[in-house]
Amino acid sequence: MTKCFECDETCEIKKYKAFKYTGVSLDNIVLANVEVEVCRGCKTETPLLRNLKKLHNAIGVAIALQNAKLSSADLRFLRRIAGLKVQEWSKRISVAGAHYARLESGDRKISAQVETLARVNFLNALKQQDPENVQLARHLETVLNLTPASETDFVIVINAENPEAPAKYLPDDSAILKEPSASYVEAKTLPFEPLANVRIVPRHSSIYHANVNQELAPCA
Amino acid sequence: MPEPYDSQTAIEKIREILLNDGYLKIRDHCYVRMGERTVDDVDIRLVLEENGIINSKPEWDKKHQKFKYKVNGYDTDAEKISVIVNIIEETWRVIAVTVIARDW
Numbered sequence A: 001m002t003k004c005f006e007c008d009e010t011c012e013i014k015k016y017k018a019f020k021y022t023g024v025s026l027d028n029i030v031l032a033n034v035e036v037e038v039c040r041g042c043k044t045e046t047p048l049l050r051n052l053k054k055l056h057n058a059i060g061v062a063i064a065l066q067n068a069k070l071s072s073a074d075l076r077f078l079r080r081i082a083g084l085k086v087q088e089w090s091k092r093i094s095v096a097g098a099h100y101a102r103l104e105s106g107d108r109k110i111s112a113q114v115e116t117l118a119r120v121n122f123l124n125a126l127k128q129q130d131p132e133n134v135q136l137a138r139h140l141e142t143v144l145n146l147t148p149a150s151e152t153d154f155v156i157v158i159n160a161e162n163p164e165a166p167a168k169y170l171p172d173d174s175a176i177l178k179e180p181s182a183s184y185v186e187a188k189t190l191p192f193e194p195l196a197n198v199r200i201v202p203r204h205s206s207i208y209h210a211n212v213n214q215e216l217a218p219c220a
Numbered sequence B: 001m002p003e004p005y006d007s008q009t010a011i012e013k014i015r016e017i018l019l020n021d022g023y024l025k026i027r028d029h030c031y032v033r034m035g036e037r038t039v040d041d042v043d044i045r046l047v048l049e050e051n052g053i054i055n056s057k058p059e060w061d062k063k064h065q066k067f068k069y070k071v072n073g074y075d076t077d078a079e080k081i082s083v084i085v086n087i088i089e090e091t092w093r094v095i096a097v098t099v100i101a102r103d104w
């Protein structure tokens, strides 16, 4: 049995349907089907992450394909996953370095042109790492045809067991947040059509920590 | 006390685990330190899987009965960071214990 680092009690591993992933400086990422180590004492929940590069690339792809405007945090994430420093990246997206810093810090609005260049350059950077990946070429086409909606709150759900499967985009509906019982609501009209199979889930609802009570194995 | 890995074997073991379906577990305490230093999982991965090196002897953590290895590397903005880890080969895990900024 693994002992909890924080309180010395024993831990068990559970598989969670959905777990809010706060490890990447973004506040709207949820991992589906993720193994989480849960302390029997202090109840600390620690996700057990695997294939982190794949997972982070998948989050980047989901951001590049999102049919909503990029936030400053999204922009920074795409740059870092592309493996580029500010200087090189800002050159690629045709923004002066000093101005770019203000885009990442959220002090300036990101123009539509910069958005498109960021998405395209991100996907190109992944393509350089993985030239055989035909999916990326398709993604590039999708990006060029996006007309991102503005100011839309949503969460991105990545399947931790298969990060390369299409991400789900679940709108964050504040009205639903006020109804704790409504954890799942079927979506009728959604702005995020390109990647379907979408359900509305309130961002802070219990679904994010809804485990399936499936104890996999003692975490020895 | 068991025998620790030497520096080269330790970094190779970390990569062998993380690049072959092994688990990375980042302790709660580590996340607190990461938040203070604006470091996240992307930086931790970069150091552990790609650019980090170990050039000091591991410390024995008496309380948890594990060696702590200090991996020095660069984050995604080329700042120096160190990630302190336990290597648990039996359960195919690397545990990030804490992060230190500009310490090497």
Ligand SMILES: [Zn+2]
Binding pocket: A004, A005, A006, A007, A008, A009, A039, A040, A041, A042, A043, A044
């Ligand atoms: Zn505990």
